[in-house]
Amino acid sequence: MSICLTISKIDWAITKDVFTIIGTISAIVIGAIGLTTWRRQLKGTSEYEVAKKAILLTYEIEQAIQGVRNPMLHLPKDEVESGRRLEAEQQIYADRFVILENKWAELQTIKLESKVIWDNAAAESFNEIRDIIGKLRGGIWLHFWMKGAYAGPGATVDNSAKRRIENDKIVYYTSEDDEFTLKIKHAVEHVENFFKDKVRSK
Secondary structure, three states, X not given: OXXXXXXXXXXXXXXXXXXXXXXXXXXXXXXXXXXXXXXXXHHHHHHHHHHHHHHHHHHHHHHHHHHHOOOXXXXXXXXXXXXXXXXXXXXXXXXXXXXXXXXXXXXXXXXXXXXXXXXXHHHHOOHHHHHHHHHHHHHHHHHHHHOOOOOOOOOOOOOOHHHHHHHHHHHOOOOOOOHHHHHHHHHHHHHHHHHHHHHHOO
């Protein structure tokens, strides 16, 4: 009988409000925990995607560099017959370099994103690749300069055999172990070493 009286004396309106408040607070807490977890997962996914793209684009740039260095040139017959062999060869290298430069431009976006996430060390991991591209560009320019492509009438060009041989090491891919290829691989490994753990940790 006393239990019934006690229950009847409870203010059910207030009790309902208390439970509503407790439920609301619980929902807010659970929501905050869920949002924090979601943000953490989103951040992890974002970092993983940037790291993966950094490595993938570096591999694609490596292929594009070796594509530029491909010693096989398919010169148009009409260009050769009309005495424009040198110009045709220059156009082939220019077309190859467009592919490389487009890939390098893509990598610049990833480079900036990685710098935001991991600071300067991430951006600096691409420096060797940048230097390789610069050396290749310079090597191709010298290749054509020694062929007289940029020399004016009566100009003397230093195209000694020794100079050509040294420059050909940059311009032409000869094997997986040629001197310049090993430098390219080292530059690629530098990027791999920075980002590989960030991909594997996903």
